[in-house]
Amino acid sequence: MAEKLDDPILYNDEDINRAARCLKAMSHPLRLKILCVLGSQKISVQQIVEHVGTSQSNISQHLAILREKDILGCEKQANRVYYYIDDERMLQLIRLMREVFCTTC
Numbered sequence: 001m002a003e004k005l006d007d008p009i010l011y012n013d014e015d016i017n018r019a020a021r022c023l024k025a026m027s028h029p030l031r032l033k034i035l036c037v038l039g040s041q042k043i044s045v046q047q048i049v050e051h052v053g054t055s056q057s058n059i060s061q062h063l064a065i066l067r068e069k070d071i072l073g074c075e076k077q078a079n080r081v082y083y084y085i086d087d088e089r090m091l092q093l094i095r096l097m098r099e100v101f102c103t104t105c
Contacts, residue, residue, distance in 0.1 A: 022090075025069040030054065031062045035071070035085065035094055042075065042082040 026032055030052065037043065037051045045063070049056050063083055066072040073086040085091055 021069055022071060025065055025071060028062070028065075030058070031066055032097075034059070034062060034066065035090075036098070038072075038083060038085055039094070040085065040091055042084040044080045044082050046080070048083065 026035060033052055034048060037048060043051075045056060045059060048063075049059050052059060063072065063074075067074060067083075071085065071087075071090060072083050075082045075084070085094070
């Protein structure tokens with residue numbers, strides 16, 4: 001018989017599956033870089049391309065994956081699309097990863 005944990009971090013399978021989907025989407029180096037560039041700002045696709053340094057079509061594919069997993073939101077203004085992280089919990093996770101993994105912080 002399995003021993004019961006006093007304070008499990010994730011309580012049910014739905015939470016665990018959502019966390020796994022988000023982390024899998026974030027685990028690609030380019031997608032993680034996009035998220036770090038975005039931070040709490042709204043940034044256009046072109047600005048993301050300039051900061052990340054790859055083609056617009058490549059960036060757009062990765063942005064679509066992040067949107068599909070509900071990690072990013074977007075807003076269209078005239079002929080530009082701006083992307084942003086609209087979930088404070090996701091921003092907290094990115095800040096925590098920065099504290100843990102960045103050597104130049």
